[in-house]
Amino acid sequence: MTPLDPSQRYDLAVIGGGIMGCAAALTAAQGGLKTVVIEKSELGSGASGVNAGTLSLQIKRVKLMPYAIKGHEIWEHAGDKVGFRRTGGLTLAFTEAEAERLTTYMAMKKEAGAPIEMKSPAEVADMEPGLNKGVVLASYCGEDGYANSSMTGVYYRKRLSDAGITAFENLAVEGIDRDGGFVLKTARGVIRAKRILISCGGWVKEVAAMVGVDLPVRVRINTVSVTERCAPVVSHVIGHATGLLTLKQKANGTVLIGGGWQGRGTPAEGRGEVVADSLLTNIRLAQFAVPALGSCRITRIWTGFEANVPDFYPLAGALDGVPDAFILACVRGGYTIGPYMGHLMGQLILGGQPEMPLFDPNRFAVPDATAASAS
Structure with a gap:
């Protein structure tokens, strides 16, 4: 078990170790950010690892098709490492x-x-x-x-390790404070980071609420x-x-x-x-x-x-009112699209212009005035 060092400060903390969070972490790290991934269970154990593994362009929404095609190409490139056929x-x-x-x-x-x-x-x-x-x-x-979606965790665990990215598994984020950056509170201590990416699937509503944002998830x-x-x-x-x-x-x-x-x-x-x-x-x-x-x-x-969310399109972008906080979640067909959406999010976090448009999460977000002012 990797110990937590409260004096350590990361450039980016990714909350959620599924496909999208891991893919975003990899792109961010490739761009020079010191990155950590925090997963409440094991990498790839949520929707990323328990879906049927279907990679079908026919079942994707029209507006998401360009993203699905790119995601499909990423899985094909991974090949036998993910059981691609x-x-x-x-x-x-x-x-x-x-x-x-x-x-x-x-x-x-x-x-x-x-x-x-x-x-x-x-x-x-x-x-x-x-x-x-x-x-x-x-x-x-x-x-x-x-x-084979059951290979997701093994695949990304190796990729994160090869990229020098620290991954804490079986560690839930229980609260988030600010100290000029973010202080993520866990049962084993705190993790400090300049930026955060909330990408924890079915748990995204609860974690977003920790920074004062209410989402209709x-x-x-x-x-x-x-x-x-x-x-x-x-x-x-x-x-x-x-x-x-x-x-x-x-x-x-x-x-x-x-x-x-x-x-x-x-x-x-x-x-x-x-x-x-x-x-x-x-x-x-x-x-x-x-x-x-x-x-x-x-x-x-x-x-x-x-x-x-109600329109069934992704939440992907920076959160208004919470500087240096980003969210990536609610992607229908996320197994196919996820690797590419994570890559785009990494480009945004690095300060660049993503090669395809993202999906403004603030069309739904309602910042909590008290929490926002306290931060």
């Missing part, structure tokens, strides 16, 4: 209404830069003979694939399932036109099933709880799309917290 992806429509929706949305995403094309039922059957024969239309993106409790090892049933990443299904079969034969179906709980309570009705609906949709899954047993189910 490009398989191509099919998004399925089973009714005319779904086909119309799929056509409209994918046209916009193609215009935004995603290499998407539409496939007829016959073409889909040739590509994936094990799919439900009721497919009316599908979209296809050859860049889609997946990585809500948390979703997404459920992911994995089957036992089984014979090959699909070779592509499979989605549904409603956005309520993602599945892929890994090299070891297991099938990961997701789609944003909700559990219950709060970050303060720890891990979320699986809701049986929600889980069953997700599994039934997966079995409808891939009938052979009906003979596969589910071996494990888990949940992860995904933070969002």
